[in-house]
Amino acid sequence: MKGFFRTRKILLLMLGFTISVNIHAQDSARTNVDMLKITLKQAIEIAQNENPTIRIADKDIELKKVAKKEVYTNLFPKVNAVATYSRAIKKQTMVMDFGGQSQEIQVGSDNSYSGGIQINLPLYAPSLYKTINLTKTDIELAEEKAHASKLDLINQVAKAYYQLLLAQDSHNVLEKSYKNAEENYKNIAAKYTQGLVSEYDKIRAEVQMRSIKPNVVSAANGVRLAMLQLKVLMGIDPTTEIAVEGNLKDYERGMFTRQIQASMSNLEQNSDLKQLDLNTEMLKKQLSIQRTNYLPTLSASFGYMYTSLNNDFRVFHYKWFPYSTLGLNLNIPLFDATISKKTKQIKIQIQQMQDVRLNTERQLNMLAQSYMDNMSASVEQVISNKESINQAEKGRMIAAKRYEVGAGTILEINDSEVALTQAELVYNQAIYNYLTAKADLYKTLGRENIAE
Numbered sequence: 001m002k003g004f005f006r007t008r009k010i011l012l013l014m015l016g017f018t019i020s021v022n023i024h025a026q027d028s029a030r031t032n033v034d035m036l037k038i039t040l041k042q043a044i045e046i047a048q049n050e051n052p053t054i055r056i057a058d059k060d061i062e063l064k065k066v067a068k069k070e071v072y073t074n075l076f077p078k079v080n081a082v083a084t085y086s087r088a089i090k091k092q093t094m095v096m097d098f099g100g101q102s103q104e105i106q107v108g109s110d111n112s113y114s115g116g117i118q119i120n121l122p123l124y125a126p127s128l129y130k131t132i133n134l135t136k137t138d139i140e141l142a143e144e145k146a147h148a149s150k151l152d153l154i155n156q157v158a159k160a161y162y163q164l165l166l167a168q169d170s171h172n173v174l175e176k177s178y179k180n181a182e183e184n185y186k187n188i189a190a191k192y193t194q195g196l197v198s199e200y201d202k203i204r205a206e207v208q209m210r211s212i213k214p215n216v217v218s219a220a221n222g223v224r225l226a227m228l229q230l231k232v233l234m235g236i237d238p239t240t241e242i243a244v245e246g247n248l249k250d251y252e253r254g255m256f257t258r259q260i261q262a263s264m265s266n267l268e269q270n271s272d273l274k275q276l277d278l279n280t281e282m283l284k285k286q287l288s289i290q291r292t293n294y295l296p297t298l299s300a301s302f303g304y305m306y307t308s309l310n311n312d313f314r315v316f317h318y319k320w321f322p323y324s325t326l327g328l329n330l331n332i333p334l335f336d337a338t339i340s341k342k343t344k345q346i347k348i349q350i351q352q353m354q355d356v357r358l359n360t361e362r363q364l365n366m367l368a369q370s371y372m373d374n375m376s377a378s379v380e381q382v383i384s385n386k387e388s389i390n391q392a393e394k395g396r397m398i399a400a401k402r403y404e405v406g407a408g409t410i411l412e413i414n415d416s417e418v419a420l421t422q423a424e425l426v427y428n429q430a431i432y433n434y435l436t437a438k439a440d441l442y443k444t445l446g447r448e449n450i451a452e
Contacts, residue, residue: 036242040161041451043234043244047157050235054153057146064142068135074128076121082305083115109309113318116305123300123328126292134285141278147446148271155443157233158450159436164226165248166432170425171219172247177421178216181209184413201410208414248431255379255434267364269446276357280350287346293339296332301325364444371441378434385427392420 038046048054088110122128185205192202231238267273306320333339396416402408442450 036240037245038242039245039451040158043161043230044154044157044451046236047153047234048150051153051233052235053149054146057142057149061139061142061146064135064139068132068139071128071132071135074122074125078120080118080120081116082118084113086112088112110311111313112307112309113320114305114307116303116322119302121300122297124296124298126295126297127289130285130289130292134282134289137278137282137285141275141282144271144274144278148275151271151443151446151448153233154448154450155439157230158439160226160230160233161244162248162432162435162439164223164230164244165246166428167219167222167226168244169248169428171216171223173421173424173428174212174216174219177417178209178212180417181205181212184417185209188410197410204410204414208417248428248435251431251435252382255375255382255431267361267368267445270364270444271446272360272364273357274446276353276360280353280357283346283350283353287343287350290339290343290346293336294333296330298331299329301327301329368441368444371437371444374437375434375441378430378437381430382427382434385423385430388423389420389427392416392423396420 091110185202185208188197188202188205191197192199227242228238230244231240231242236242302325304322304324306322308318308320310318396413396419399408399412399416403410403413439450442448
């Protein structure tokens with residue numbers, strides 16, 4: 001009987017363990033399904049679709065296009081329904097001579113009514129034609145501003161993606177260092193209980209282990225903050241679980257392909273310079289519009305009206321008399337002092353814009369060169385730091401062996417561990433510096449294909 005209950009108890013425990021394992025496996029599978037794994041290219045594509053900045057820029061382009069259509073409507077005829085009423089306070093008096101006798105006669109009616117349709121059509125309006133041409137440039141400027149917003153978003157998303165990789169890699173390095181320190185402490189503590197090492201070695205190992213723990217926690221917080229920043233830039237819900245693929249080491253090979261050549265540092269596609277050029281073009285077209293104020297304008301008008309003159313207010317008994325008119329209106333400007341002053345102002349603004357462009361181009365060339373120099377320096381740092389990691393790993397192994405045989409001290413082990421951790425952190429930082437400099441260079445050059 002006791003054997004039966006013992007067997008039953010064992011079976012129940014095994015069944016509970018199996019159910020627990022299955023539930024845990026299902027939860028893990030569900031977590032893996034819900035988590036969104038993304039690459040840099042996918043992160044940029046999601047940001048371009050979900051980030052409000054792009055939609056705002058697109059709306060601005062749409063507004064400019066509507067404004068262009070509004071200017072075009074000025075070429076269409078304008079139809080107005082008009083009505084007027086006037087009351088004679090004092091009628092016009094005329095003096096008539098009848099056989100040497102003069103007599104005053106009042107002319108007109110007390111009430112005057114008129115109403116009908118008036119149509120106006122511009123036949124020749126130079127300023128209107130120039131304004132339509134100006135709106136085309138205005139749309140191009142809005143499109144270039146949208147392109148600049150897109151480049152800025154790509155730059156921010158790429159740098160946030162790299163920042164998350166750096167935070168994760170740094171956390172992994174510190175966590176590995178903490179595990180090594182923890183394992184080292186356990187070994188020394190075991191030797192201390194056996195009387196093989198001094199209490200000082202045990203204390204130093206424990207201090208080393210505990211001093212690393214805050215850095216691990218801080219690095220974990222950095223990962224969460226970098227993750228949140230990337231989600232905000234991508235325009236997705238902060239509660240959405242995402243994971244970035246790869247690590248900074250995956251980008252090491254691309255650092256040595258020398259993708260950025262000196263010939264690629266031209267600024268023909270730079271958005272800031274393009275916007276300055278378009279602004280200059282708009283000023284030139286505004287200057288042309290000002291000059292059209294010296295030219296005549298011609299318009300046609302047509303009116304179909306009804307009029308009635310009466311001395312009472314019996315409106316329904318009035319007789320209405322129709323008449324129509326067709327005419328041409330020619331306006332020839334002879335003198336306007338403000339035109340020349342406004343023209344001079346625009347000319348000065350054009351000169352200012354040209355100087356601003358020259359200064360901006362020089363600064364952008366300096367920035368592009370500094371980014372390329374930073375990339376070259378980062379490549380050299382990666383080469384040096386990679387060798388430093390190999391040497392630091394050897395140093396840690398040697399320090400551990402020396403300590404085991406009694407030829408070394410605990411300080412040598414701690415120093416070797418710190419040197420290895422520092423070398424790995426600096427190595428990751430060098431790759432990160434290269435990638436951020438490349439992202440800034442691509443933005444300066446007006447290139448979007450950073451994910452490639």
